[in-house]
Amino acid sequence: MEHKTNDVSRRERDCLVVLEEETKDNFPMRLHQIADSLGVKPPTALNVIKRLEHKGLARSRGGMVVLTESGDRAARSILLVHRTFESLLCQSGVPENSACVEAAEVDFIIQESDARLILKKIGNPKYCPHGKPISERDRE
Amino acid sequence: MEHKTNDVSRRERDCLVVLEEETKDNFPMRLHQIADSLGVKPPTALNVIKRLEHKGLARSRGGMVVLTESGDRAARSILLVHRTFESLLCQSGVPENSACVEAAEVDFIIQESDARLILKKIGNPKYCPHGKPISERDRE
DNA sequence: TAATATCATTAGTGTAATACTAAAATATGG
């Protein structure tokens, strides 16, 4: 019915990305830590996490939260779209900081398949303007 | 505080665009007509219109609705972004219909200034894939 | 003009995402 397979809201996107970046060491995040990262109170963060769990994107036990396989894929997809769009904007002449902000407005909406095609069109840059690798193969 | 100057929701965008396209002859739209175009019931459409009025984008009297100057500008801006993004997607290899659907997901979010820069980067096409003029100067 | 049909509007619900406070339940560490 809906647009994306992994249809996430803005805040859910924030949460996915934070989890993706903070659990690379295989340690889960604590609720309060997530709340701090999102800049909201713990009950609000808990709410977001419950929605993610409901969608099969995260799992939690006693305040310890991890991404599922599916959540990990969703997060990487979002990052790919983000960095692709960011690169497009920068190549077009949008200042780096502005590009990042703008990319964050759409990175959870634009389809990964579209982003991959755009990526090719703009010359398959390996890194986004911030220097982060774009493809999920060469992760930091 | 927010992202866009003319920050409109998805449904408000739909309403703006419908009004823009259906009031070219300077005749206002009726509520029920708007409701039909949006595929919602009149009370729902009325609600959307009230939000637009509140934002200074539309005016209505006795069920007759028109865009304000500001609303007209907002609608054109959205169309410019839509057609630009659509063109980008098509040039990248996304099928036309798909491109249109995807563009509709972001045309009310991406900034006009960004779109103008992207437009230049992709070679300043005069028309979108559907053949509609992109620049607001040469309107149909 | 009066009756009917059409259209607009109000009122009342309901869902989803977002966010808060306050309080209660659970850990955790001494």
Next chain:
DNA sequence: CCATATTTTAGTATTACACTAATGATATTA
């Protein structure tokens, strides 16, 4: 075992969206 920290529940609020049902207003037309 107690104090602190953390999680969780409960309750409230806002915005966008959408509905039904009822009411109000305005036509059209018989």
